Amino acid sequence: MPELVVLTEQLLAPVPGGTGRYTRELVVAMAESAPPTWTVAGVTATHRDLSAADVSGVAGPRALPLPRRALTALWERGVHLWPGGDAVHAPTPLAPPAPRRGRCMVVTVHDTVPFTHPETLTRRGAAWHQAMIKRAAQRANAIVVPTVAVAEELAEHAPGPATVAVIPHGVPAAFRTEVQQAQVHATSVGLELPDAYVLAVGTVEPRKGLDVLIEAMAKPYAPDLPLVVVGPRGWGEVDLTALAEKHGLADGRLRVLGRISDTDLAVVLRCAAVLAVPSRAEGFGLPVLEALAVGTPVVHSDVPALVEVAGDAGVVVPRDDARTLAATLSAVLDDGPGTRRRVEQGRLRAGAFTWHQAATELWRLHTRFFDMASAR
Known part of the structure; x- marks a missing residue:
């Protein structure tokens, strides 16, 4: 059975914030709406305690053999450490440099703040997000954004061949x-x-x-x-x-x-x-x-x-x-x-914003690009 790996590292961040809430809601909805032949697993960096990334109905969390800082640096420098699975969903720009051959990868970009308002982030944070978003636009199969506004700004600041899909959040x-x-x-x-x-x-x-x-x-x-x-x-x-x-x-x-x-x-x-x-x-x-x-x-x-x-x-x-x-x-x-x-x-x-709808649209992306990758 093919496996979708969701990078649930944000659930273990010191301040998970809105992206942490997005990650948890999304992975639950994707597990509940998975196609019959697919399974869903959560993958994180190495931590002493992974319990915050334990999500009901989702396999794992499985830990990669690196702590968060080392994993971030590795992927930032372009090292192709694949987190497993046949398809990968990155709910934040923390993602592998590119999908493996025969596999697919979709990355969520929540906003273009690192480009439009870099002063509201740390200098290091703004630069890292800019670089990772630009790379995803070039190498990921698709980028998911929550609004048309973000899609338009992304086209201006980080254009690329990756498909851009507007998939709004849902109401928990x-x-x-x-x-x-x-x-x-x-x-x-x-x-x-x-x-x-x-x-x-x-x-x-x-x-x-x-x-x-x-x-x-x-x-x-x-x-x-x-x-x-x-x-x-x-x-x-x-x-x-x-x-x-x-x-x-x-x-x-x-x-x-x-x-x-x-x-x-x-x-x-x-x-x-x-x-x-x-x-x-x-x-x-x-x-x-x-x-x-x-x-x-x-x-x-x-x-x-x-x-x-x-x-x-x-x-x-x-x-x-x-x-x-x-x-x-x-x-x-x-x-x-x-x-x-x-x-x-x-x-x-x-009432029109549901996590089930968001997950359904994401599955369409993943299965489409997985089928394309498998056929090559």
């Missing part, structure tokens, strides 16, 4: 099912959630624009509500407490929850008055889709990918404009009929 199950009131109460008490609040979700790093959001929330015409921030600390030393002090956000109005489970996040999103997404750059914006799915209004920046995902269900503000963001958050909370209309539009829109 935790955000599709109704939550019992007892669970809402338990989570609210356990996390000490305010009765009403403005919410931001994402890794705490420069490109998420949380500095702009905190400045906005300190404006006198911003919603008189606490700001709750969910997400792990990333790079860049973004100190939310210091930013609150700098902009004069009153004591007690900032609540930082850090990383939480999807089960808890589903409750936190449902209980929020509004989700604010002031990002400077994104490739998709999964929190936007999750908020739409649970019926929470969304105010987001004019990043093209966010506009594409939210459609008419979100309210758009210019990037880096704290004044407009503050005024728009208040307007959304004050506009009962308009907000309810957008919430209903959002639920319908989110």
Whole structure:
């Protein structure tokens, strides 16, 4: 039986972030929707503890005989260490230099931030991503991107012969099912959630624009509500407490929850008055889709990918404009009929994004290119 190997290394990263959530959701959906003759396995670098990469229904995780840093360096330098399998899916640009003869490889490129906003990454991180994405565009069988916006930017910054397929993310199950009131109460008490609040979700790093959001929330015409921030600390030393002090956000109005489970996040999103997404750059914006799915209004920046995902269900503000963001958050909370209309539009829109559909489209890619490679 042919085997699809999914590189699940991102599940073991210190900060898995949105790409870690993508990896887990995708590999589960691909295992559930695998063609009858195929199996699915997860492969990682060597770690002392692989449990975070253990995914139900997926074989492995199998560890390659190198730690993450060495594996990254090896592949970066073009050494052809194949991770096994007849087809390989790389959910991030961490991938072998090229597919083996008779095999195929598909790579997901989540965004073009390393090209368009390199200042929001470390210098080393931006350079590495640029090089790996350019190589994938030249040597992989196909590149998967989550939005048309990313596909267009990729064509500009990393053109190549690889097929580019737009396959959006899906809404995780935790955000599709109704939550019992007892669970809402338990989570609210356990996390000490305010009765009403403005919410931001994402890794705490420069490109998420949380500095702009905190400045906005300190404006006198911003919603008189606490700001709750969910997400792990990333790079860049973004100190939310210091930013609150700098902009004069009153004591007690900032609540930082850090990383939480999807089960808890589903409750936190449902209980929020509004989700604010002031990002400077994104490739998709999964929190936007999750908020739409649970019926929470969304105010987001004019990043093209966010506009594409939210459609008419979100309210758009210019990037880096704290004044407009503050005024728009208040307007959304004050506009009962308009907000309810957008919430209903959002639920319908989110319903079209499923991980099953994403996995089905990916299988079409893999089986197509595997058949072509096998015939050579």
